[in-house]
Amino acid sequence: MNVSHLPFFLLSFATYALAAGTAGVATIAPQLLGTSPVPGFDSRITGCTLAPAGNCQRAAADLTLAGLAWLDGSTVIRLGTLAPWAGDAGTSLQIVAGAQRLVIQPTAAVHVPGATRLDARLDDARGGTPVAAVLQSMPGAAVVELWLRGALFKEADNPVLQTVREGRVLDSISLRDGERTDHSVAFLHHGNQGLTWTDVLWGNEPSSNEQHWADYLNTGSTHNGFDELLGLHDLLNLPVNLQIAGPLQTAAEWYYPGGGAVEGWNDWVTRGVSEGWAALVASAYAQHIMPFVQDSMNNWAVYTHTQMTAWRYGYVPHTAWVPERVWVSPQDFDGNGTDTSPHVIDWIGDNWLPHGIWGVVLDQEEHCDYENNWANDRHIYTIDSPGQGSLNIIPISGSFTGNCHHDAGAAWNQIITSSPDELLLYATDWEVAAEVAGFQDQFPSALENMIWIAQQVAGSGGSANAVTLDQAMGGYTGGPINLQNGTYGLLGGRGGYGSDWLSPGTHNSWYSDWAGSPAHSDQHQPQWNYGQVWNATWNNLMSCPTNDLSETAWYVLMTNLYETGWHDGSEISGWIHRYASHIKNANVYAEASRWVDGQYANACAAYTSDIDMDGVDEVVLHNDRVFAVFESTGGRAPWIFSKGPDYDASVVGSCSAYWVETEGDYNDGASNNHVAAFSDVSPNTQNDPYSIQIDSSSASFSRITLSLGALSKSFSLEPGNPWITVDYDVPQETWIQHGFTPDYIDLLWSAASDRIWDPGASWPSTEYAGQRNPNTGVTGALVLGNGGALHSMDFQGTLVRGDEIRGSGRFRYLFYAGTTSEPAMNGAVSELVSLASQNMDATPPRLDPQAAFLAPDKALLLFDETVDPTTATSLSSYTLSGFPGGVGLVSATVQADPRVVALRLTGLQAGSNGTIHASGVSDLNGNLLDPAHDSASFSMPDGLTPHTILVDGVNDFIQWSEWMEQSTDSLFITWDSQYLYIGYNGLNLATGDFFVYIDTDGVAGSGAPRNAWNRVGFGPDRRPEYELSIEGGGNSMQLNVWAGNWSYQQYGEHGATSFEGWSGNIMNEIRLPWSELGSPTQLALALSTSQEDNLMTTRSWPAANPVGNNITITDWFVFDSTTMGQAMPAMGVAPNGTSLSILPDPPVVSISLHSATQVRLDWDTVPGALAYRVYSSSAPWAGSWQLVQETTDAFLLEPIGGFSAFYLVRSVGP
Known part of the structure; x- marks a missing residue:
């Protein structure tokens, strides 16, 4: 996927959504102001009231008010429809406040890009003072913005906006309509989950209940999850602020995309934006702890999350959540006597304004209490970001947030006793009020309390007003603040991230402990620690060319820094190790980006390199279209990349999805989050050590072979081909899995991957199978053709869908990694159809050198692949040698396993042996048996050693x-x-x-x-x-x-x-x-x-x-x-x-009805026998005999039990 294909928003512009309201009411999503389109207008917000407008008088001008903002040097009025005023020279737009009147005429308009200059004069005591005025239309939105130079009418009691024609007022709206009510509250739910953990979205509810979000009124053990709170605000139409981490956005799209009558999770949030009750909050993309990494990493994370949020939900956020509210500085000058500068790299105050973020959410007590009365700190403050401007600091109301969880009455009392200049902010992890992730035990009534509080606000008749944080900024002002370093109390408070709990005397100990700990996946000597790993990886990325694979590397690096260094008590959390151990994987994408950039001299090669910088070499196989990286562990390819004239993409590798089961680069068995290509899952050697040999590395042909015991597999490339030729040679039937991530960077945004399958196939036979990205055409597929492999199943993990195939003996298939055209109406993919039509089977079958004894007149032949039934059942395909005279061949029959042929022979005697030749047998594609492997020796056992057993699951023991x-x-x-x-x-x-x-x-x-x-x-x-x-x-x-x-x-x-x-x-x-x-x-x-x-x-x-x-x-x-x-x-x-003497069995055993309840077994006596053992079985072919009795008699009476049984009599000697 080309990054340029994404519908990115430029953060200097805003988007709007106008929803249908009731008669006379314009319901406008309370989103953001745009930027003035012409120089001279200051867009730093200092006062803003963008609540939905109240009732207005409707007239011919059809004028509706969306909102009003006073900036430092401008007045901005957001309007709905202006027709017919904009084209009517006889109609003016006027703002009246007492003796002041501003008259705006559409005449003498001067058009500039994106806007129109208007003639505006202020009719005051000075007699018509000119005022600069600009009308800006908002593309794709049913609103316009009127920008006026100067903070006009800000202090007026009741400024009124009118349309006037010939002295008659056509329409009139008070600009004070919709201003704040007496008590203001904001709700912010913070969702910071990673790419895998999506249970929180719907809680414990069954999937059939996913659309029944109105069940928030039926709370209880089976009703919890993020959906309960979304449903609450949706049903009440009550504004709510939502921070949804980038990986969680993707996970929601992957697992709950919706479709048809089902509304997807992200679609639900998008609808909330369009209807005005949902506002989005930005953050760092994957919630790394920002002060401890480089400034470029923080800028990338904030930019990426803001862009993704705007693209996905149609909302450009201007408020941000600081991950874990860790705000510490490289130089601590906050004056509170606690130095939280150790290990800090970046002051994060300058990572917001450049990306359109006007304010960040922090804590009352920890960040705002040193020179302020934090207990009543319900205002929005500012700090200076040098060279950028003022950044708003929005404090979380700590006691109010706590009361919302456990004392709803106290929380409501805080709302109704707040003053008009105060903002009560509820803000914490979404899962707390959703009663998931363990919080249902800590706060068992949190969801019920939140429901009750929201109902009180919604039903207050306007005395309490829920606002969005973007809407609130500029109001509730508290002026500049001496911001304190630290984080919230449970993580260390003013002592920083982990305070000095693990390193007395030095703060931020959670980070220092983690950064200094040996990385669990690192094999360097001495072993690298996590700090070295992330820093080396960042340095590597900084030297990469710019393309989609280097951008993907950033996603891998930043996602695996999730909750950097989090601890459970005094120990680094196990899940942190599983994330951080894979930071190094970004280096693979970085190197592949250099291949994309044309920095590789040879069009085709194989070489060894520590490409992921973990201290152990991998093997790289590439041509000018495919770049594959193989690990000796499992003989797998965890990463495969593809490029062409207009694309570069990852086709295998999901390194920003969570490793549920491993700190290494092993496959995730249960979750399927990570399934490398060519994973031999049965026999299960996918995590065993394979040997790797480079067979050829030249500009025209390269091949590597990986082997484990009798299993070997070779991979070869030729220039120009977007596929790898795969040749397996296995001692028994083998199942192989391949996980596809076609265009991984696009998957992180769109989560779109479509199944492709041969439409004419009848499972398990298929010509090809795989996954295709519908947005970019990037495809990963297995082209099986006639190479001998069969399809087994498909599977899915997080951002991974894959296919399992199976094969016996020697077989070949192609691994396709490139782009394909849109599937035909019947689903056929032309590029794969063409490849599958090629003959991939040029390998002759082989016969196992040992034929197995099946019965006194039968021998089994085992071939290494399915044989052609015509040649395999023809007696002319076989000859016998070395047997005693009189041994002949009667018939040949292909067994249920199509690799096995049973021969019926006559004249065999105990101890007979010889050789069976099968030179006339061929495989399904006409390849005759390999002359070096066309014979099998056979011995007729006599019950004595030596006895050769064929290890094939058939019981041929005596x-x-x-x-x-x-x-x-x-x-x-x-x-x-x-x-x-x-x-x-x-x-x-x-x-x-x-x-x-x-x-x-x-x-x-x-x-x-x-x-x-x-x-x-x-x-x-x-x-x-x-x-x-x-x-x-x-x-x-x-x-x-x-x-x-x-x-x-x-x-x-x-x-x-x-x-x-x-x-x-x-x-x-x-x-x-x-x-x-x-x-x-x-x-x-x-x-x-x-x-x-x-x-x-x-x-x-x-x-x-x-x-x-x-x-x-x-x-x-x-x-x-x-x-x-x-x-x-x-x-x-x-x-x-x-234990048993070697005596012959009785030559004759008979059974007869003895009475109505018994049968009688009789047998001939055997000379020398001291006793006889009688066995019974319901399945003698399975060898499951059970001793009935040992007797010295030559008969036995057995009860009739209403079942069938077989009997065996053995002689017992001295």
């Missing part, structure tokens, strides 16, 4: 020899010469954690006394040297090693792989290389599961171990020469031979 214990769940163990395999069918790892403890030396007392996650302990006889710990979610398995203490190896840092059970498949599988354990000759295993994130063990193996809280494991499965007959890994053995 029940009789690898099933370790019998229960409602199933634990399996086996191995081959390279790997140890463990299977557990029975746990969704989203609901619990899984642990495998491994003792390799068998030495008593050797090993860890407690497990790596400190959830279980171990007895003295056996303790583990290794532990597999699985959180769940995919690729979460740690291999932790004990060597006096635990060292933790994350997924990708070790050679073990896993399939982690979830709600749709509770089979968990592990493949652990023997080499990771030091190739042991003996082994003992114990296992357990626990609840999520606590010490409660829910299952343990062997079963003799306990369950419950903080257990101690003493029993182990032992595999060594004494139990297996040979050293590990033992071959030709049954892994469960320590």
Whole structure:
């Protein structure tokens, strides 16, 4: 977005809104005076009455009065309609006061830009003294302003404005109409929330109640929020002053935009402006504490907030709220004996008038009490801003504000006993009277009290008058003041921000403590503190070229200085750390602004740089259209920028939104406020450390590769292309998220981002998906085409909307970052349609080298991508080699997972093995199998080791020899010469954690006394040297090693792989290389599961171990020469031979009806068997067998229970 595209207001002009009033009454929004269009008129206000006009006599001239102001050297009369006077030479405009009469004629008019000079003469004792007069029309408003040289009729009792033709008065209005009543009060609600926290807007009310703002009469636990107070003033048409911080304005627009019959939050405020009951108050854009930063930062913040407020609400504010009312000076000369100058950089008194701010709101006691009677300080004072003029100081009536919260009667008494020259100002955080953010507990009747007080003012019949602060300035004058430094009492009073609470003898201790604290995200050695971070970032921004990305950097810097250094007691608030830790992110936008400016010599390159100045290098990949910054953490791109001939914009990165969950640059998992592009969320490695390699960096082509374990992803750019080519190679199906912020600076103003989607798509297949900014056309999108990825879902955070895709094996897609044309009527985006039509799949599929045993006549082949069903089911695509004679291929069937093919074979016998070749299989785009990866070995298991398991979530363990214990769940163990395999069918790892403890030396007392996650302990006889710990979610398995203490190896840092059970498949599988354990000759295993994130063990193996809280494991499965007959890994053995003998099962098992209530199971006896174990299952394919009984008989009677069951009989030997 080009900044010049914004409809900025020049602060030297005012805007007006004329609303329809009742007959004879002009209801004018009490807004602001414009500036005289010609030299010689002084526009410093010293007296002003701009309240709505009273009744007037209507006549042909149709004259209405909007307001009157006396300035230092001018009189300004704001009028409604002047027709027909302005064009009627026979009609004059006259002001009469006693013997004085001013006659203004439309004749001899001289036109100057924006105005008309008029002939005006004062008919007094001197006989027609000329008076300079100018008529100024206000563009877009139904009012004009008549400017007269001199403060005319200011002291007159009742000056009257008339239109006169041929001596006959056509219309007459008293200029005193609408002046202040006897008791004046102003209400100011200050909303300073950031970009994320919007609960305060509607409080506890359901979204369906958002438009029922009139329910302010039904206060209670379910009725609170800012809306209650807006509704109150709306319904009563009672003027109110609102300070809405810049980020809160954006958040309201993002989360509550309205539409159709629903009025958006900001639209509601805008309507209040047009109807005259809402006036806006300016401040610093994101509420940083102003005196402790540079003057340029303060000017930016006040200017930006004033502009945004004027643009959004149609109101140019001239009153400002000082953040936390912290007013301290670099040199403290206020004379009260307390020096609050430490750490102060800027005197903020000169940051207001240049931006159209005439007065600021401060505190009675703390700022106005030294040489003034603060208890009765209900006037508006002035201080001098050298070289600029006088700045009004509007004191908050502290006792009145407090009474409004807890003693409404006392507050009303203060109103009705105030004098006409006094202004009672209620002003504090909006959430107090709204009873949100904890204030409902501190002031449980605040909202009810405010409602009652407002009703009294509105129903007073004019004896009490609510005014806006812009309207009030110039009246209620108290003259110059010796302004005191400090802040309000709860923050330190005259001792400054945090007084000397944390640094005795030195004031402003909240700032000094924060500024000197190490920044939590900084990695420099030595570590930078927050003061160094913000100062280095500001210096960097000051050297940037001027463009949209450097301007965006200012938003990031200033927003993350929010409530600079706020403390909870003696500690820096946690949310302050989360803001301030991201000040440094503005440096990324700053560097990108230099790329936009053409300061990069190469059109295409990849390089490493500490671009965010946090002490750790990032990798930058750019061409002349796209600039992407990658972090090793998660292998993600938190920032992607785009530029073209007429734009520059951020496409990924929302660095002024609050980090809800992290002080680093990690993704926000729950809030989605920060979701970097290329975030691998399942298996969840989005915050794991990736390795980064620059493959190529040249002017014609650049590519980088990021990898973690078996996962790798490459990103490449060529000059001229507004897209990144993305190539993934993953060991299992992977889900990837991308958050879009198309034209972030425009989003901060308009909050406008539209979904784009292939209109001809049928989910999950789509050609493209993303977000487009409707104001500027800037687009972030994923172009999937035929590259192999599928759409999964879309999501939203604060100023972020994004898309998740999924893919298996190797797949390609394009990340588009540029502008696109307006979508067609059907929603199609032509640029993306064109890109999606290109062939993105030139990668041949690969076959896993190990085929899995599924059944005595079936083998499973696993490909790394979806295969073409025609070639995959054709028997001609396969050949067999190495098998014994008689083995043949009967059929090939694609499974529910389109990457898996089941082959049915004949002639297989236990121990048969050979190779399956699949060279004729292709993918969906005709790419034949990679010749180097077109074969898979297969072994027909005989129940003895070695047995190779395919880790894919399919249970291909052998029940009789690898099933370790019998229960409602199933634990399996086996191995081959390279790997140890463990299977557990029975746990969704989203609901619990899984642990495998491994003792390799068998030495008593050797090993860890407690497990790596400190959830279980171990007895003295056996303790583990290794532990597999699985959180769940995919690729979460740690291999932790004990060597006096635990060292933790994350997924990708070790050679073990896993399939982690979830709600749709509770089979968990592990493949652990023997080499990771030091190739042991003996082994003992114990296992357990626990609840999520606590010490409660829910299952343990062997079963003799306990369950419950903080257990101690003493029993182990032992595999060594004494139990297996040979050293590990033992071959030709049954892994469960320590508990079940290796005897054949009974060859024949029959079942018959024994009686009306029983069935009888019979089986053949087995030579050598001492007993038989009978198991039942309702789902034998899931491996969930339950022991029914062990018997020495060859039969068993079972009751009929009204359910289906399968039975299994096992022989038990000596």
